[in-house]
Amino acid sequence: MTVSKRFAARAIALTVAVVAVLGVKAGIYHSKAKDYEESLKYSYTSAIEDLSQSADSINSTLEKELYAGTPLMHSKLSAQLMNYASNAKATLTQLPIESMGLSNTYKFLSQVGSFSQAMSEKLARGEKLTDDEYKNLKALHDYSQSLSDTLWELNDRVNSGQTLILPDDEKKGAELIGDSSEIKDYENSFENYPKLIYDGPFSDNILEKESSLLKSLPEVDEDTAKQKCIMTLGINAKDIPNTSTESGKMPSYRFYDDNGGVCCAITKQGGLVSYFLKSRRVNSTDITNDQAIGYAEKFLETLGMVDMESTYYEVYDNVCTINFACVKNDIIMYTDLVKVQVDMSDGGIIGYDARGYIVNHREREKGNGVISPMRAAKEISPVLEQGSHRLCFIPTQGGREVLCYEFECTSDSGRKVLVYINAKTAAEEQILMITENSSGVLTI
Known part of the structure; x- marks a missing residue:
């Protein structure tokens, strides 16, 4: 079979064009x-x-x-x-x-x-x-x-x-x-x-505070920890080929890829997910803030963390960072915090940090000598209109925690204010002002 000169010329021209495009x-x-x-x-x-x-x-x-x-x-x-x-x-x-x-x-x-x-x-x-x-x-x-x-x-x-x-x-x-x-x-x-x-x-x-939660949990080996990492992140083993260890008060296995795109730490005691981060550029916001919180809540449920309540959140560079606090016996524990980061383009979970929760979480009781809400309310400024109240544990700067009544109040200008009154001494422990806008709900 022979090839015509015209066909050969066309083939050569096409090849040149493809090479040029490439x-x-x-x-x-x-x-x-x-x-x-x-x-x-x-x-x-x-x-x-x-x-x-x-x-x-x-x-x-x-x-x-x-x-x-x-x-x-x-x-x-x-x-x-x-x-x-x-x-x-x-x-x-x-x-x-x-x-x-x-x-x-x-x-x-x-x-x-x-x-x-x-x-x-x-x-x-x-x-x-x-x-x-x-x-x-x-x-x-x-x-x-x-x-x-x-x-x-x-x-x-x-x-x-x-x-x-x-x-x-x-x-x-x-x-x-x-x-x-x-x-x-x-x-x-x-x-x-x-x-x-x-x-x-x-x-x-x-x-350097040690976790009382981890003390009672059995130690896991590296393979078990890696499987926990793979399941949590929804990735393959080849995506995290590298392993190192973290020492300190929360010894962990750390799994990561070659270019800093993914890293995840699993505690050696108990095999708990300590934190992970999926580095990616998020170019758009296609879901609402409420939807982002919903995705984060569902993710925590997959980890068995069902007693968590979203508190504050912030959207920055198309990523929503949400703080969750543990709630037990109708007492919210602001010391037991988990942070979840949500990709606002598709609802994917790209960041998680439970180190605060792992270090602080334990069984707590109100104890004796708790004053009544009416007694605590007397310490609130008269310029604030009092709303609902609840019991909570809040952290102090020195690393302790205090049982308080959290009062949701409103100023005459409409500003939302949280006032924390010590539930045993009636001392005014803390005042936080709530800022709400399209980027989130934060306290200052």
């Missing part, structure tokens, strides 16, 4: 990849510079704290420090914390403002700082100085293009800053970091 597509994909690479580089570079500036502010404010002589000045400086530390933590989340090994840095930023505030409140009560507390302030200042120097060195190297490793490298898509010896040295320096025990939410006695 070449154009390849060029487009390459261009998009390049744009993404540049965007990622700018994002990381900007975050490191902002973090460096925050570290500078923390360093100078801590030094001023060492020189402050009055409670009023300590109060002003601690407020500034809380703000700088909060900004630094927010910036830090823009970087691959796990890949860069910044866990100690994150803890430092969590503690520095909280510790300063606790010292300020102590002085305001007329007490004096001890020698050990001054030593701890000095140690925090030294670490902040080291952090500032480290970050500026890294900033200079990133700006020169020496250390940024991008998605197409040998790390198989890992979006991370390069192998920085400065960061490693700084993280390793925390070997002599002081143990900070104070009346605040990031005190070491709280961060």
Whole structure:
């Protein structure tokens, strides 16, 4: 059989056209990849510079704290420090914390403002700082100085293009800053970091709190934990080829993929899902907030967590983060918290954190000496209109918990206010104001 010259010419033309189209597509994909690479580089570079500036502010404010002589000045400086530390933590989340090994840095930023505030409140009560507390302030200042120097060195190297490793490298898509010896040295320096025990939410006695829930549960092996992870996330074993362990007060198996897209921790005691995260870009909101809460509730039911009540939620970047609290015997326990993140484009569960629940959950009783709701209501401001009330356990800054009556009130301007009255002493423990808008329901 012979092939005509006309047919051969057409075949050649078609082949050339296909190759041309493929070449154009390849060029487009390459261009998009390049744009993404540049965007990622700018994002990381900007975050490191902002973090460096925050570290500078923390360093100078801590030094001023060492020189402050009055409670009023300590109060002003601690407020500034809380703000700088909060900004630094927010910036830090823009970087691959796990890949860069910044866990100690994150803890430092969590503690520095909280510790300063606790010292300020102590002085305001007329007490004096001890020698050990001054030593701890000095140690925090030294670490902040080291952090500032480290970050500026890294900033200079990133700006020169020496250390940024991008998605197409040998790390198989890992979006991370390069192998920085400065960061490693700084993280390793925390070997002599002081143990900070104070009346605040990031005190070491709280961060190292053991779970009474896990103590009574049997230990599971790695294979059993991995099966729990696979079932919970609805994925295949090949999707999480890597395994590591987490130590501390909640020893866990950690399963993750090669590019930081999925990670999940399962406790060694009991095989409970501690947390998981599915990193993805969510580009739209196609479900309502109520629907998102419904998806989260159904997910918790699959884990056997049926005594949970949604409290507050927030929608940000098309992801709804919902807080759930445990309810037993008509008492809501704000200490036993679970956070669930829902993809607002399809209702998928992309984030879960039950560490607060696992650490705090246990059987509780009201105990004796509980005052009546009428007695508690007498402590509420007369400018508030009282509504419904319920019993609850709320956390204190020092890691304890208090049984309170929660009163839902309304101000004359229509503002919703929650007032917490100690159910045994009638002390006014806390006041929260509710903010409601299209992005969620939050308290301040």
